[in-house]
Amino acid sequence: MTLINENYLKLQGSYLFAEIARRVKIFKEENPTAEVISLGIGDVTQPLAPVVIDALHKAVEDMASAETFRGYGPEQGYDFLREAIVNTIYKARNTDIAADEIFVSDGAKSDCGNIQEIFGSDNVIAITDPVYPVYLDTNVMAGRTGEYIADKGIFENVVYMPCTAQNNFLPQKPTQHVDMIYICCPNNPTGTTMTKDQLAQWVKYAKENNAVLLYDAAYSYFITEDDVPRTIYEIEGARDVAIEFRSFSKTAGFTGMRCGYTVVPKTVMGYTKSGEKQALNPLWNRRHTTKFNGTAYIVQRAAEAVLSAEGQKQIQATIDYYMNNAKIIRQGLSDAGIEYFGGVNAPYIWLKAPNGMKSWEFFDLLLTKAHIVGTPGAGFGPSGEGYFRLTAFGDTANTLKAVERIKTNLNF
Amino acid sequence: MTLINENYLKLQGSYLFAEIARRVKIFKEENPTAEVISLGIGDVTQPLAPVVIDALHKAVEDMASAETFRGYGPEQGYDFLREAIVNTIYKARNTDIAADEIFVSDGAKSDCGNIQEIFGSDNVIAITDPVYPVYLDTNVMAGRTGEYIADKGIFENVVYMPCTAQNNFLPQKPTQHVDMIYICCPNNPTGTTMTKDQLAQWVKYAKENNAVLLYDAAYSYFITEDDVPRTIYEIEGARDVAIEFRSFSKTAGFTGMRCGYTVVPKTVMGYTKSGEKQALNPLWNRRHTTKFNGTAYIVQRAAEAVLSAEGQKQIQATIDYYMNNAKIIRQGLSDAGIEYFGGVNAPYIWLKAPNGMKSWEFFDLLLTKAHIVGTPGAGFGPSGEGYFRLTAFGDTANTLKAVERIKTNLNF
Incomplete structure (x- = not known):
């Protein structure tokens, strides 16, 4: 009888991104004209450097x-x-x-x-x-x-x-x-x-x-x-x-x-x-x-x-592009009165959900009020509860638009 | 105290290819004009298909x-x-x-x-x-x-x-x-x-x-x-x-x-x-x-x-090329009176070292008499002892030359 590695059965399902996709899908079905912007992207979007x-x-x-x-x-x-x-x-x-x-x-x-x-x-x-x-x-x-x-x-x-x-x-x-x-x-x-x-x-x-x-x-x-x-x-x-x-x-x-x-x-x-x-x-x-x-x-x-040497120059330009997005997000969160961390030495901005909200509550609020998708902090471990991750990997035009929506619709 | 996975210490060194390289190096130093051909290559040599x-x-x-x-x-x-x-x-x-x-x-x-x-x-x-x-x-x-x-x-x-x-x-x-x-x-x-x-x-x-x-x-x-x-x-x-x-x-x-x-x-x-x-x-x-x-x-x-469809055609041409080498090797071994297996449905020819020779004995004989390198079968497990692997991944001109040398110098 071939035994399996039963340690695998202890693992929890990779619930986080599936649950995000599910909620976004429902929102889009109920709001077909809403233009949803993702600030949850954990993947790069800019092409490879010419070199x-x-x-x-x-x-x-x-x-x-x-x-x-x-x-x-x-x-x-x-x-x-x-x-x-x-x-x-x-x-x-x-x-x-x-x-x-x-x-x-x-x-x-x-x-x-x-x-x-x-x-x-x-x-x-x-x-x-x-x-x-x-x-x-x-x-x-x-x-x-x-x-x-x-x-x-x-x-x-x-x-x-x-x-x-x-x-x-x-x-x-x-x-x-x-x-x-x-x-x-x-x-x-x-x-x-x-x-x-x-x-x-x-x-x-x-x-x-x-x-x-x-x-x-x-x-x-x-x-x-x-x-x-x-x-x-x-x-x-x-x-x-x-x-x-x-x-x-x-x-x-x-x-x-x-x-x-x-x-x-x-x-x-x-x-x-x-x-x-x-x-x-x-x-x-x-x-x-x-x-x-x-x-x-x-x-x-x-x-x-x-x-x-040329490669290092070219990739730095793309990193600068992302880090400019991070700056835009940080400024927007400040303006909206939302406390945040990171975004200075990393493409991730970690915000504290206002008013003691839980991570998923803030997810729903951001999606319904500003049509923005991010990543609930609770998905990264128990101490992530009450936090929320935004990323700088989107394009700048969308990042600017998203930040305007946050400032307009989510002032605290 | 960080423990290591002690199972790694049970492993035997990857002796086979290092020992082959060592013996070939000594042979070449002692016979600087000898043109050594490898029929031991386990890697392909032909380029990628155009498609x-x-x-x-x-x-x-x-x-x-x-x-x-x-x-x-x-x-x-x-x-x-x-x-x-x-x-x-x-x-x-x-x-x-x-x-x-x-x-x-x-x-x-x-x-x-x-x-x-x-x-x-x-x-x-x-x-x-x-x-x-x-x-x-x-x-x-x-x-x-x-x-x-x-x-x-x-x-x-x-x-x-x-x-x-x-x-x-x-x-x-x-x-x-x-x-x-x-x-x-x-x-x-x-x-x-x-x-x-x-x-x-x-x-x-x-x-x-x-x-x-x-x-x-x-x-x-x-x-x-x-x-x-x-x-x-x-x-x-x-x-x-x-x-x-x-x-x-x-x-x-x-x-x-x-x-x-x-x-x-x-x-x-x-x-x-x-x-x-x-x-x-x-x-x-x-x-x-x-x-x-x-x-x-x-x-x-x-x-x-x-x-x-085109890719399948192109890779088949390269496989045919290698399998033609296999055929050349098989024919040469037959002519030299050496018993062999494989080489019909695989790029590997597995020969029985003649006269009860051990794998490494045959390696030395082949190298010194015919200036050909192959792989001792004993390196693949205890039941490989007494056998020897030749491969069809070389180029055809060298394979033909190698086979001629075997027939000329290693008749049994």
Whole structure:
């Protein structure tokens, strides 16, 4: 009798986006002339940069003749890309990361989900709350959590670190021992960040507690303030305790291209049950080469183009475009008397639903009064209740229109 | 203290290709004028088909403007590709597979490696021996095996099904109960296949034993004989017990493009420990959507082109080219008095090392006498000892030259 992995049965349905779609559909049926604008888009809308398009056409031509054709590449990524990452991302920030500590993949979602496989099943995980759901769900699937407690909206045996306006969205150090600490900075969904000093506290904590930091830096290109680290390796000692996930998705419009990478410094250690040290880099290398066969050559050439000097200029223009949308949204919310966070170092604006409204109440209000769709914060964890996420990935004309509607119809 | 997954420490080093490279390097240093030809290539060498190149350029242009840009797609694959697969692969063979039973991925290696995650950790796995090492290694990593027994070259708690000339490379039904049965057909490395009747016996066995067949059909486009099924779903009842893995890699030269797919019929069931039935399709869907974010849009358009009528014609021409190489190798081995198998329905020729030689002895003989590199069969499992793999993926001129050398220098 073939047994299934029963941990999957603990997972909750991916209710959030299905429920949003359902409510929008009903609203549109009842209000067929209403022009609904989405400020809930979690996907980029602007096309690939011209240098990337050129690199792709060129790489496609490489595949058209036997002399330049590329079959299997190194599972960890081509040297041309790993070295471009070292130079453009790490050397540029004076951080010490080598090419063989970089593992190119089909995206940060895969890496964030797969990384837990190299760890022991008895480790305790800690996640900020609210947060991107992949960290938690993949640990549920691997059996590293207990059952779901429906009335609290949490899983047993998981340390949730609430991040709300009360603590300035800064996770508090856990009072119990934890082993694997997931940090998303800039945070999805709150759009908030940590300063160098604040992040240094976490590196210190990980060192003192023999814990590992799993640091998701997918949004680092959206950081505008000087004191916010672009990579965790700007923090002294991070090389000994942190794995970093990065992505071309939001950085360069690669959500449909699929390319990311994970940095596992050779100095990050785990332990066997008997207490022997084991470097994590060879474990991840083994996982990556056994269960993955490399990212498409043409996609790696596209990523290389992103990292060129001209590529960096071109993607910055698109990021500026999105961050201008973020500014428009922030200004509009201020004018409407709605408290918000984020939107300065991230494409996400996290607003506090006024008058103690719950997330879904505000969703309905925004949809019916302003014909705007956003994302209820409660969908990202129990501490997201009462909050609401707007994103800067739409086009500017629609963003301006949406903000006008908020100011006109939702003054508080 | 962050614990590691200690199952990784049970894995054996990927010794095979490193050792081949080491011996070739020494030979070349000692014989700088020798022209070494590789018949060990496991990768394609011919370029992508013209229709695929056209589709890629067109898809790249889609990514260049906001109107046609594609961001996140459905994790399971775009409908245009899932439907093309249904029509070209399954309806064409009169098999009943629906689009929502198909999961597009970045390749069959990932899928073959990841599939075990949806199964219980107490299941017993069965693998043919010799075989592609990913099935076994990923189960070792997941803790579904015991320790490695070095003197036997096997892992505890795994049922090995020897496939040798003695049993015509047909795996015998296990005498103990097994839950997850991996079958690679056409087989890598032996190049042998099963007829419909022989495969039907496995479907029957799986039904009677509540087991699941994990059927790797990555080489099915190389089948030339009528009685060998192109998909396991040609066998009556397979929809209830079999998951099928397929790939564009060898089929269409996509080893550097990365696209495959897995078919999980909604009628394939697993069980909870308490005996309740659970369909595997929603479990795989959950795994795929949580730990993967879809295959690149441009790659999916390329795969769609492969499945078009013109695409099928063009890839067949390349497959014919490789299979002509296979024929040349087979003829040469016959002439040299070397017994071989495979090479008729697969790009692999599996030869029996003459005079009771061991695999590595024959490797050294072939290299030193004929300056040809191949792959020792012992690297694919204990029952591969004494065998040797040659592949048809080289170019024809070199293949002809290699065969002449074998006939001249290695007559038995």
